[in-house]
Amino acid sequence: MFRAQQLRWIALSMLLSASLAVCSGADARPFRGGIPWSFLLCKFSDSPAPANDPSYFRNMTINAGTKGLDDYVSSISNGLADLSGSSLHGWYTEPHTTAYELALTNRYQRLQDCVDAAKASPTDPYTVPSGQRIYVITSPFVDLVGFENSAALGSDTVALPEIAHEFGHGVGLNHSWSNDVTWKDISWAGPGEYDNPWDLMSAANIYVDQTGDFGGAPPDLDAQHLDEMGWIAKSRILTLGADGVLSRTATITALTHPEGAGYRIIRIPFDSNDRFHYYTVEYRVADGWDAGIPNSTLMINEVQNNGSYYQTTLIRELGSFAGTGNGPPVQSLNANGVSVSVVRTSTDTATVQVSTQFALPCAQGYVWREASSIDRVCVVPATRTQTAQDNAAAIRRAGGGSYGPDTCKQGFVWREAYPDDHVCVTPAIRSQAANDNAAAYDHVNESLVTYGPNTCGQGFVWRDGDDSDYVCVTAQTRSQTATDNAAAASRKAGSGAYGPDTCKQGFVWREAWPNDHVCVTPATRAQAQADNGQATGRLQTLYALAEPPRAVRTGWSLFGFVGRAEASVLIGSAEASEMTESMGPPPVSESVMRTRIAKMNVGDVQKLELKGNVWEATVTKDGKVSVLRFHAQNAAKPELAR
Numbered sequence: 001m002f003r004a005q006q007l008r009w010i011a012l013s014m015l016l017s018a019s020l021a022v023c024s025g026a027d028a029r030p031f032r033g034g035i036p037w038s039f040l041l042c043k044f045s046d047s048p049a050p051a052n053d054p055s056y057f058r059n060m061t062i063n064a065g066t067k068g069l070d071d072y073v074s075s076i077s078n079g080l081a082d083l084s085g086s087s088l089h090g091w092y093t094e095p096h097t098t099a100y101e102l103a104l105t106n107r108y109q110r111l112q113d114c115v116d117a118a119k120a121s122p123t124d125p126y127t128v129p130s131g132q133r134i135y136v137i138t139s140p141f142v143d144l145v146g147f148e149n150s151a152a153l154g155s156d157t158v159a160l161p162e163i164a165h166e167f168g169h170g171v172g173l174n175h176s177w178s179n180d181v182t183w184k185d186i187s188w189a190g191p192g193e194y195d196n197p198w199d200l201m202s203a204a205n206i207y208v209d210q211t212g213d214f215g216g217a218p219p220d221l222d223a224q225h226l227d228e229m230g231w232i233a234k235s236r237i238l239t240l241g242a243d244g245v246l247s248r249t250a251t252i253t254a255l256t257h258p259e260g261a262g263y264r265i266i267r268i269p270f271d272s273n274d275r276f277h278y279y280t281v282e283y284r285v286a287d288g289w290d291a292g293i294p295n296s297t298l299m300i301n302e303v304q305n306n307g308s309y310y311q312t313t314l315i316r317e318l319g320s321f322a323g324t325g326n327g328p329p330v331q332s333l334n335a336n337g338v339s340v341s342v343v344r345t346s347t348d349t350a351t352v353q354v355s356t357q358f359a360l361p362c363a364q365g366y367v368w369r370e371a372s373s374i375d376r377v378c379v380v381p382a383t384r385t386q387t388a389q390d391n392a393a394a395i396r397r398a399g400g401g402s403y404g405p406d407t408c409k410q411g412f413v414w415r416e417a418y419p420d421d422h423v424c425v426t427p428a429i430r431s432q433a434a435n436d437n438a439a440a441y442d443h444v445n446e447s448l449v450t451y452g453p454n455t456c457g458q459g460f461v462w463r464d465g466d467d468s469d470y471v472c473v474t475a476q477t478r479s480q481t482a483t484d485n486a487a488a489a490s491r492k493a494g495s496g497a498y499g500p501d502t503c504k505q506g507f508v509w510r511e512a513w514p515n516d517h518v519c520v521t522p523a524t525r526a527q528a529q530a531d532n533g534q535a536t537g538r539l540q541t542l543y544a545l546a547e548p549p550r551a552v553r554t555g556w557s558l559f560g561f562v563g564r565a566e567a568s569v570l571i572g573s574a575e576a577s578e579m580t581e582s583m584g585p586p587p588v589s590e591s592v593m594r595t596r597i598a599k600m601n602v603g604d605v606q607k608l609e610l611k612g613n614v615w616e617a618t619v620t621k622d623g624k625v626s627v628l629r630f631h632a633q634n635a636a637k638p639e640l641a642r
């Protein structure tokens with residue numbers, strides 16, 4: 001299991017500056033529905049003819065059903081988001097030469113020059129709509145960079161994994177890390193940065209399915225990053241300890257199998273000083289977008305504040321692996337009062353035993369029930385006293401009967417405050433225990449509740465229109481939403497101009513998200529649109545925005561010198577930071593290369609040789625011999641050498 005034997009990309013250079021959050025427009029986290037981008041293709045005054053036409057890039061980015069970026073986003077978001085509303089324009093020709101663009105020191109200018117060329121085009125003018133994200137693809141390569149939450153810049157030699165990675169920055173995601181802090185992906189990377197090859201946000205050091213189209217298929221986002229996007233439904237998240245149960249056996253389904261039963265992520269908080277500091281547990285299997293990962297594996301990350309953002313830190317085995325960036329992900333954990341171990345795995349699921357000593361303190365006026373030694377459900381003191389008395393009243397057991405030795409005497413039933421709680425109590429007390437369990441979240445100290453990356457700021461709560469509705473609204477709107485949901489069936493006309501979901505007179509579809517056909521008043525519908533527009537600003541701020549920008553570094557890439565970056569740039573009135581990396585994938589295997597060439601339908605391979613970091617293929621088609629050079633293995637189309 002050495003790096004060279006794996007289909008891992010090695011990042012050769014990257015540039016990074018601090019994260020200064022930027023919010024552009026109404027479509028922002030949590031992401032639901034279309035995420036509209038303007039994709040612009042630009043060449044320079046001296047560029048050779050690009051190898052691919054706009055339809056190729058439409059398939060790579062915005063078209064559905066092509067195994068490109070739109071399919072990727074749609075799939076990993078479990079259908080919650082896609083690129084609908086996006087458009088692609090070009091090729092435009094900028095007035096400047098390639099050398100001029102390469103020499104620019106302001107990297108955003110490279111993006112801006114393309115935006116300007118599109119606007120000034122005499123034949124196909126295009127102005128990027130205000131607030132829309134921008135993705136510029138140039139020919140040839142001049143830069144590879146993501147501008148946080150706003151824009152990205154790549155080239156026509158950049159493969160889908162990197163295109164997707166910069167898209168990730170464009171929707172606000174940051175890099176992933178590992179605990180192997182004596183390893184650096186490249187000299188100027190942070191210690192352990194880019195060291196989760198199972199997560200898109202470690203590209204170019206990621207597992208790529210080399211048989212994928214457009215230069216290979218990237219792996220999924222890690223579970224925390226999916227959660228951050230709002231792409232894991234609430235019912236599929238277990239926050240251990242939040243309901244007072246500190247130890248349990250839980251089944252998690254592989255990230256690529258959201259249709260399976262079980263949780264998609266387990267959060268295990270352990271830091272009473274920082275409710276966003278927790279472990280995450282996820283399960284990955286080698287199929288779907290994860291087809292490039294080496295094998296099925298449990299992944300445990302620590303989510304922690306690095307001073308600029310909450311980073312995911314993959315916990316690897318260190319020991320003899322320390323400093324290699326290559327330790328396998330740990331399959332069990334015993335640290336900070338938390339333990340995780342695998343009970344069993346099946347094809348698509350892992351069953352784990354998880355426990356934590358971290359219990360949420362109760363809100364004022366409530367105390368732990370302590371029906372068992374680990375019961376931390378918050379109840380009123382009278383219930384706690386009652387619970388202790390019931391525990392002591394063992395004589396209520398009949399000592400035998402239809403429920404075995406735990407059968408209760410007449411008039412008593414099992415309390416079931418926790419699984420297998422066979423203390424015999426009155427039916428009223430059993431009901432009380434069930435009610436207390438259901439209200440567990442309401443009676444803990446709210447300041448320590450971990451609701452994860454989409455926690456609402458003060459004064460707001462999730463709208464909860466459905467299991468994936470993370471939009472933060474007032475308590476009043478939340479109540480209105482519940483009322484509207486309950487009345488949904490009664491407000492439908494049953495048939496009409498809009499089909500079976502047509503609303504009765506006076507009502508309209510709420511459309512709080514695409515296909516939200518709950519019928520509400522026009523005022524409520526307007527409220528939903530307004531709340532959606534303000535969703536990002538109402539989230540709890542997790543980033544340390546006051547941090548000064550980190551130094552920007554320069555470096556070399558396979559594509560040549562990458563110029564010195566500006567620390568930050570202005571986009572409209574907001575400041576954005578750059579998050580950049582160049583890539584240099586190691587040579588792929590001959591069989592993968594042959595598969596790719598076959599897919600390209602460029603002819604029969606007569607000869608295939610690896611020369612340095614370039615595959616050279618001699619092919620014949622219709623009696624014509626061509627030599628193709630693949631300068632980078634992620635290049636979707638080769639250069640015709642002769």
Ligand SMILES: [Zn+2]
Pocket residue numbers: 146165169175201203579580581
């Ligand atoms: Zn990056």
